[in-house]
Amino acid sequence: xxxxxxxxxxxxxxxxxxxxxxxxxxxxxxxxxxxxxxxxxxxxxxxxxxxxxxxxxxxxxxxxxxxxxxxxxxxxxxxxxxxxxxxxxxxxxxxxxxxxxxxxxxxxxxxxxxxxxxxxxxxxxxxxxxxxxxxxxxxxxxxxxxxxxxxxxxxxxxxxxxxxxxxxxxxxxxxxxxxxxxxxxxxxxxxxxxxxxxxxxxxxxxxxxxxxxxxxxxxxxxxxxxxxxxxxxxxxxxxxxxxxxxxxxxxxxx
Amino acid sequence: xxxxxxxxxxxxxxxxxxxxxxxxxxxxxxxxxxxxxxxxxxxxxxxxxxxxxxxxxxxxxxxxxxxxxxxxxxxxxxxxxxxxxxxxxxxxxxxxxxxxxxxxxxxxxxxxxxxxxxxxxxxxxxxxxxxxxxxxxxxxxxxxxxxxxxxxxxxxxxxxxxxxxxxxxxxxxxxxxxxxxxxxxxxxxxxxxxxxxxxxxxxxxxxxxxxxxxxxxxxxxxxxxxxxxxxxxxxxxxxxxxxxxxxxxxxxxxxxxxxxxxxxxx
Numbered sequence: 036x037x038x039x040x041x042x043x044x045x046x047x048x049x050x051x052x053x054x055x056x057x058x059x060x061x062x063x064x065x066x067x068x069x070x071x072x073x074x075x076x077x078x079x080x081x082x083x084x085x086x087x088x089x090x091x092x093x094x095x096x097x098x099x100x101x102x103x104x105x106x107x108x109x110x111x112x113x114x115x116x117x118x119x120x121x122x123x124x125x126x127x128x129x130x131x132x133x134x135x136x137x138x139x140x141x142x143x144x145x146x147x148x149x150x151x152x153x154x155x156x157x158x159x160x161x162x163x164x165x166x167x168x169x170x171x172x173x174x175x176x177x178x179x180x181x182x183x184x185x186x187x188x189x190x191x192x193x194x195x196x197x198x199x200x201x202x203x204x205x206x207x208x209x210x211x212x213x214x215x216x217x218x219x220x221x222x223x224x225x226x227x228x229x230x231x232x233x234x235x236x237x238x239x240x241x242x243x244x245x246x247x248x249x250x251x252x253x254x255x256x257x258x259x260x261x262x263x264x265x266x267x268x269x270x271x272x273x274x275x276x277x278x279x280x281x282x283x284x285x286x287x288x289x
Numbered sequence: 290x291x292x293x294x295x296x297x298x299x300x301x302x303x304x305x306x307x308x309x310x311x312x313x314x315x316x317x318x319x320x321x322x323x324x325x326x327x328x329x330x331x332x333x334x335x336x337x338x339x340x341x342x343x344x345x346x347x348x349x350x351x352x353x354x355x356x357x358x359x360x361x362x363x364x365x366x367x368x369x370x371x372x373x374x375x376x377x378x379x380x381x382x383x384x385x386x387x388x389x390x391x392x393x394x395x396x397x398x399x400x401x402x403x404x405x406x407x408x409x410x411x412x413x414x415x416x417x418x419x420x421x422x423x424x425x426x427x428x429x430x431x432x433x434x435x436x437x438x439x440x441x442x443x444x445x446x447x448x449x450x451x452x453x454x455x456x457x458x459x460x461x462x463x464x465x466x467x468x469x470x471x472x473x474x475x476x477x478x479x480x481x482x483x484x485x486x487x488x489x490x491x492x493x494x495x496x497x498x499x500x501x502x503x504x505x506x507x508x509x510x511x512x513x514x515x516x517x518x519x520x521x522x523x524x525x526x527x528x529x530x531x532x533x534x535x536x537x538x539x540x541x542x543x544x545x546x547x548x549x550x551x552x553x554x555x
Contacts, residue, residue, distance in 0.1 A: 063417070068378035069290065096395040106322070127416060128413075128460065128464050128465075129414065129464070130419060131414070137407070140406070144453075145402075148393065148398065148445070151390065152390065152393070155391050157390065174456075177459035178460070178463070179460070179463045179464050180460075180464070181455075181460050182457055182460035182461060182464070183321075185457070185460050186454070187453065187518070189452040189453055190406070190449035190452050192451065192452065193436070193445070193448045193449045193451070194445045194446075194448070194449045196440050196448075197390055197440045197442060197443070197444060197448050197449075198390045198445060200442030201389045201390040201442055201445065202390065202391070247334075266305045276456065289315065
């Protein structure tokens with residue numbers, strides 16, 4: 036399964052990681068459809084082979100069905116779906132509102148599930164599909180202030196593993212990539228004062244944050260021919276951040 | 290009797306064969322007063338209330354759907370008014386369903402995530418706020434599942450909800466420790482409770498024999514003696530230094546691949 040001419044859907048293309056994933060597949064001459072999560076989500080820069088941007092118009096249960104049908108109608112099939120949820124800033128559990136909790140649940144669990152379902156709906160007899168969820172470190176380890184995001188990301192990671200079981204007989208492989216700190220993250224998630232940046236770096240065995248392209252490379256591996264027997268896996272691309280809990284936390288006061 | 294003078298709220302506690310009732314009885318036998326919550330089966334809740342009162346403990350019922358915030362808020366106001374406060378929350382209310390991941394409907398999804406996860410959010414947040422106001426710490430036990438560790442095919446929504454509870458418990462353990470509130474979760478294995486009546490693994494005697502054969506201890510968990518006693522450990526002095534822990538009580542069910550309890554090896 037080389038990427039040449041493969042139809043790849045990147046949901047969350049307006050996140051730093053999603054944008055990097057889209058660029059990676061475009062370099063491989065895939066036909067990439069970009070689904071920004073925000074109504075005004077900007078598509079990442081760069082020209083591609085048959086680039087196609089289709090934003091979510093609303094929050095209805097059936098909205099992902101509309102999006103995926105439009106992509107299937109345009110390209111004739113769907114080979115790979117990559118889903119990465121938009122990140123949320125940390126917030127004290129005691130201060131979380133009901134609306135914030137529900138927004139996390141929608142943006143991570145519900146959208147992730149729906150895009151898994153709608154990818155599988157467009158499978159072809161005798162064909163193969165890959166579904167890759169790209170999730171933040173909170174998925175596997177709780178942090179202070181991460182109750183909503185850890186809960187929802189863990190839920191989605193479990194959906195991926197069950198989907199690998201349920202969809203394996205259809206030759207649909209479902210995997211997750213869990214990333215740690217990326218250079219881009221500080222602009223969208225945790226505003227880390229420069230004087231505290233070392234606290235993050237000190238908690239990463241490799242001693243540096245990732246470039247989003249380094250996450251995208253793992254996603255490409257899971258979408259490619261060398262991962263043909265990989266399903267239900269969760270691959271950490273975190274520079275070793277999740278090995279231990281030591282240091283690596285520079286969150287603002289909650 | 291290590292819980293005399295303590296008040297415990299147990300959600301989803303009414304059903305005769307359920308985990309919640311087993312926990313309620315185990316805590317009451319240690320001396321705790323009990324607020325029984327459920328959204329259904331009020332006749333069974335009344336029966337439980339009488340059993341607990343006969344043990345010499347205070348017991349009341351509050352009917353509330355834990356997924357609805359206003360009902361949870363009303364329940365905590367009733368708790369404060371009637372019991373004077375809370376020491377222990379056991380977040381047990383839960384629902385399950387079985388289907389291929391592609392067949393999960395919006396209704397099923399909303400019901401499972403609503404009761405199992407949003408319900409836990411609602412109850413844990415109200416309990417934690419009240420415990421902090423009281424200034425004497427507290428204990429929160431979330432009943433998750435073996436699915437929080439090892440999900441099963443055909444149960445994506447349920448498994449997701451239990452994984453969410455796992456990380457909710459972990460995050461709360463970190464955030465509430467400075468307030469003297471310990472938060473842990475328990476992963477029960479098979480229980481002969483109403484939640485499992487639609488399980489495709491328990492429809493016939495042969496199903497049941499096969500399923501029980503996959504449990505190294507070769508029997509389902511007893512809600513009071515196996516699971517309730519686990520909660521007692523976490524909420525008494527024995528659990529003072531235990532927070533952020535996952536206590537799996539499953540007879541070895543998800544320890545590894547175990548196919549038949551009749552197998553004795555080479």
